[in-house]
Amino acid sequence: MVFSSEKEVHDFYSNYAKKEGFNVRRGKAEYLPSDKSVLKAKYFLCTSQGHKSKEQIKKPTRYKRQDTRTGCAAMIKCTVNDGTWMISKVVLEHNHTLERSADGISGRAEGSHVMTSLSTGKIADEITPIVSNVNHSDVSQGTYKSHPMPGSDDTQKLIDYFKNMQIEDPFFFHTTQVEAAQGMANFFWRDSQSKVDYMHFGDVLVLDTRTRINKYDMICAAFWGLNHHRQRIIFGWAVLVNQTSFNWLLQSFLEAMSWRKPRTIITDVSKEIANALTAVLPETRHCLPAWSIWSSSCEYLLPLVDQVDRPGLGDLFSELVFSVHSQEEFDSKWKSFIGKFKLHEDVRLASLYRTREKWSHAFTKNAFSASLLSIRNLENARAVFGNLSLETMTLYQIALRCEEAAKHMRMEELKEDTDCEKDMENLVDRSPMMMKDAQRLYTRPIFKMFQGEFINSLSLVIEESGTTATHCKFKLTEEDTKIHTVEFDPSNLTLACSCGQFESVGILCFHALKVLNYKNIFKIPTYHLLKRWTKSAKDSLPVSTSNIGIADNGNPINSFHDKFMQGASHVAHVCTTKKRKNMALKFIYLTLEHIAKTPRTEEVADAVEDSDGNNDMGQTI
Template identity: 60%
Template sequence: MEMQKEECCAPKRLNFNSQGASCSTLPEAIGDEDEAQSTSANIDGEELVSDLGVPRVGLEFCSEEAVYNFYNKYAKQTGFRVRKGKPQRSRLNKDTITGKYFLCSCQGHKSKKQIEKQTLYKRRDTRTGCEANIKCVVSDGMWKISKVVLEHNHSLEGCLAITHGRADDSCATMTHSTDKTVDEVRTVGEQALVSDVDSSDVPRGTWKIHPMLEHKDTQDLIDHFKNRQIEDPSFFYTAQVKAASGMANFFWRDSRSKIDYEHFGDVLVLDTRTEIKKYGMICAVFWGLNNHRQRIIFGCAFLVDQTVGSLNWLLRSFVEVSCHKPKTIITEVSEEIADALRVVLPETAHCLQFWSILNGFKNLSTLSDRASVGNLFRDCVFHVHSQVEFEFKWNSFIGKYKLHENRWFASLYGMREKWSHAFTKNVFSAGLISIQNNEDARAIFGNLSCKTMTLSQFAQQCEKMAEHMRRKEFLEDMRCEKISANLQSKNPVEKEAERLYTKPIFNMFQKELSNILSLSIEEIGGKATLREFKLTEQGSMNIDTVKFDPSNSTLVCSCGKFESVGILCFHALKVLNFMNIFNIPSRYLLKRWTKSAKDSLPLDSPRTGTARDGGPDNLFMGEFMRQALHVAYMSVNKKRKRKAMAIMKSALEDIAKVPKTE
C-alpha cells in the first residue's frame, strides 16, 4: 500500500515594523531551516481551524499527551479512533523514549491465538491492517512529528459509528483535553501567518464549556481592528485560534499605549477579572500608573480561558511588541499566571495585590469573626519591618485561630515573598501592592460586563474607556502647569518638590515631610563614610534605621519606602534635615513621578529593531517612527502642532538637499 506523507510545513515568525508592514520572515527552530516555508492562512474563513488541525511533518509538542490529544482531535473530525503504539527506547538507557507511533485503531490484525480464543461473547473484529499513523521522534523533551500517513483502508464513517457508543473512546475523552492543542495565527492588517503548535499543560479542573463564538462575531472584531489600523498605523493586533474549540484569543494595543508603556512600563498590572458574559471569555487588561497616579492602559486581550497555554501566548504577545520588560508585574492569585510568568518573564518580580489575597477569606466559612481575622492578617501584610517579625506575627496569627491545617493559609504562606511588605519592600511597585480600598482595587473594565455585548462592541467600549482616561490625564497635565500647591512651610525641600512633582505625588511627599516632626533621631554608630541613625515615631513602638553616606548623599531606610513607591520616606527626610541638607538628592527624584515625565524619550529604552529584522535600515526606521510618535503625542495644542509641522517641513527640505550618493 502506498503511504501518503505531507511535506514539512514549518511555521515562520513574521516581524513587523512600527507601521505594521512586513519586514522579513525567519524560520523557527520548530522545523528544519532548509525545508521551512511560509504558510498563509485566511483568518476570515472557517477552513483555518480544520487546516491547522491536520497532522504534518515538523510540528513539535512538549509532551506525549499533547501529541495524543492533537491526533485525537484530528481523528474525531475525520471519523476514526486512535491508539498508541509501543514506544521506541534508547539502546543506552531503556528508560529514555526516543520515538513513538500513534495509530489508527484499525491498524494491524488479530493474532491466530486471539481469533481462536474461546470467549462468552465474540466482539466484532475491527482490525483492517490500516496504515494511517503519525510517528514522533523525541529529543530534549520535545515530541516532533517525523512521519505522517493520512490514508485509511477502511470506511471512516463505519469506524466513527463504532466509536460513538463507547464511553472509553479516545475521541470521547477530548472534551477535557483537546484544549491542549493550540494553533497560533499572527495577524497584522490583511496578513496572517500560521505559527507553531503550542502544547500547554492545562489543569484538569479548569475546563469550562464556552458558548460557540459565531463566525460573524469574530469577523466583526477583525474588521474593527483593520479599521483601527487604518486610523492608527502603529495599531497592533494578533490572534491565536484554538483548533479544539473553534474559539480564539485576541490581543491588541494602539500607538498611545506603546508610548505610555515606554514612559511608565516599569510596573505592570495584569487584570483578568472582567468577564465577557455572552461568550464566557475573559477580558484581560495590562495597565499601570502614569505620573499623576492615574490608571493607563498598555494593552487589552480577549481570552477563551485562563490556562497556562493562553497566558503564555498573551504574555509573549505583549513582550514582543514592547520596548522593554517590566521590572515588576502585579496580578491576582493564580497558579496558571505564576507558571506562565516563570516561563515568559523569569527576571520580572511577581507580586500580588492585597485585594486578590483578601478574596480568599470568602471561602473560609469556618472563621466566625472575619473582620478580626482580617485586621490581624493586615498586620502580616503591611505592618512588618523584617522577615523575622513577619514569621513571629504569622505564627501568632495561625496559632490564635488554629489554622495550622488550613490549606489555603498554607498556600498563602508559600507565596509570602509576593505579598508581605517584609519581602516586597525592596521591589518597586509604585505603591500598587498596598492598594486596600475597593475603589482602587476594582476591575478596570468591570462595569462593561453586559450579557448581550459582542466582542467588537466590547472592544470599542474598552477603547472608549481608555480615551476617557487619557482625557483625564490631559486635564491633570494642564492643572499641573497652571496651579501651584499651598506650601505648609518655608522648607526649601518642600518648595523643590512642589516645582518638580505632579500634584498627587507632591501631596504624598508633603505628608511624609510633615511627619518628620513626630520623629526622634539618634545617631547609633557608623564611620565617617557611612553614618547610621535610629528613628522612633512618637507614640509608636516602631523603630527604623537609616544609613547615610555623606560622600554621595545616599540614603537607605529600613522601611523601603523609596525602593517600593519611589519617593523619600519621612525617616530619610528627617536625616537630611538633621544633616542640614535642604534639597532632594537627584538620585531620589524619579522622573516617572515628575511633571516632565513625558517631555522627552526615555533614555533607558532599547532601540526598536535589530539586525535580525533586516539590518541598519530597519533599525533606523523603527527608531525614527518611535521618535515621530513621541513628537505627535507631545503636540497637544495648536501651537505645538504648528511647531511640529514646521520642523517636519524644514527637515524634508534640508534632507532633500543632501546628495543620495553621500
C-alpha cells in the same frame, strides 16, 4: 473551579466521568468541629473507589454481584464556604480500565449518568487542562455551563475593526491565535498611545484577568499601569479562550512593546499565570495584590476559627500582609498566628505561605510597585472595563467599549496636565525649601504624598547610631514607638530606610526626610527624584535606564527606522496644543531642508563605511 450548589458539582463531575468512561458517587462529608451542622467539605468519588469490608464479603446474599471496587483514588474534593463550592483537590488517575465508546462517550448508562442531562461537549474538553493544575488557593476559575462560540460574523467584525484602526493609526498593533481544539481564537491589541505610555510608565504592569464575557465564557484581560499623576493608563487589551493562553498573551504583549520588559508585574492569583511568567518573564518580579490576599483570606478563615477569636483575626492577618518589615519577623508572627487559631493542618494557608514573597510587605518592600500592591483601589480594576459582562455583548462591542475607556482615561490625564501647568504659576513662596522644590517638580498627587511624608517627619525622634568614614546610620522612633533605621551615604546623598518606601513607591519616606533635615540638606537628592513622578515625565523620549526598570532583550528592533518612527510617534502624542503642533511641523520641514542640502557624495561615502562590505547594502545604493 467554583459552583453554587452540590448538585452543580455532581452534574459537572458526572458529565466529565461520562466522557471518560466511569461512574460517580458521593463520598464522605466533613463538618466544622465546633458546629456539626455546618458543612466544611464534600468528596465526589469514582464508583470503583475503596474495597468491600470483610463483613460485606462474608455476608450471604441471594445474588452474587461482581465486585467493581478496585481501590481507585480518582475523585474531587470541594471546600464549602458560605454556600460556595470550590474544587480544592483533584485526582485524575484511575487504577482500572475506563469504558469509553468509539465516539468518546461511555457505553455505561447507569448510576450517576442517568440523573444528568447537561451537554458534555465543552465540559470534557475543559476539565483536564483546568483541574489538573488545581492547588488549593491557586484555583483556576471555571464554569460548569456550556457556552456558544463566537460566530464567524462576530469574529470577522472584530478583525475588520482592527484593520480600520490600523488605517487610522499606523502604529496600531493586533495579533490573533486560533485555538484549533475549540475552533475559537485569542486576540490581543493596543494602539500607538498605549506603546508611548508604556515606554514611559511600563516599570509596573498590572494584568487584570478577572472580567469574563458571559456570552462566550471568555476572559477579557487588560494590561494597565499608573502615569505620573497616579492615574490608570491602558497598555493593551485581550480576549482569551481560557487560562491556557497566558504564554501566548505575554509573548504578544512583549512583541507589541518592542520587547521591553517591566520591572514588576501584578496579577490575580493563578497558577497558570505564574507558570507563564516563569517561562516568558523570568527576570520580572511577580507580585500579588495585598488587599486581595487579605480580604479573600479573612473571608476563608473566619468560619474556621472559634467565634470568640473572630474579631481579632482580621487585624492579626493584616499585620502579616501590610505591617511586618522583616522576613524573620514575618516567620515568627506567622507561626504565632497559626498556633493561636490552631490552623497547622490547613492546606490553603500552607499554599499561601509558600507564595509569601509575592504578597507580604516584608518580602515585596524592595519591589517597585508605585504603591499598587497595598492600595484598595486595585480591587476596583473592573472599572477599566465598565459593564462588559452583558450576555448580549459581542466581541466587536467589547473592543469599542475598551476604546472608549482608554479615551476617557487619556482625557483625564490631559486635564490633570493642564491643571499642573496652572499650579506652576502659583508656587507657595514661604514654604520650606524642600517643599518648594517638591511642588515645583512633582505632579499634584505626588506632591501631596510628599507633603504628608514631610509633615510626619516633624514628629520623629532621631538618634545617630553609628558613623563610619563613608556611611552614617540613624535610628528613627515614631510616636507609637516603632523604630526604623536609615543609612545615609554623604558622598552621593543616597539613603536606604528599613521601611523600603523609596524602593517600592519611588518617593522618600518621612524617616529619610528627617535624616536629610538633620544633615541640613534642603533639596531632594537627584538619585531619589524619579522622573516618572515629575511634571516633565513625558517631555522627552523615554530611554532604558535602571531608574525606570525597562530592559531591552537584545532583539534587532533598534534600527534607525524603528527609532525614528518611535520618536515621531511620541512627538505626535505630546503635541496636544496648537502651539506644539506648529513647532513640531516646523522642525520636520527644517530637517527635510537640511537633508536635501547634504551632498549626495557624502551620503554614499557614509553608507559604504557603515556597510563594512555588505553586498546587499552596496546594491541598494
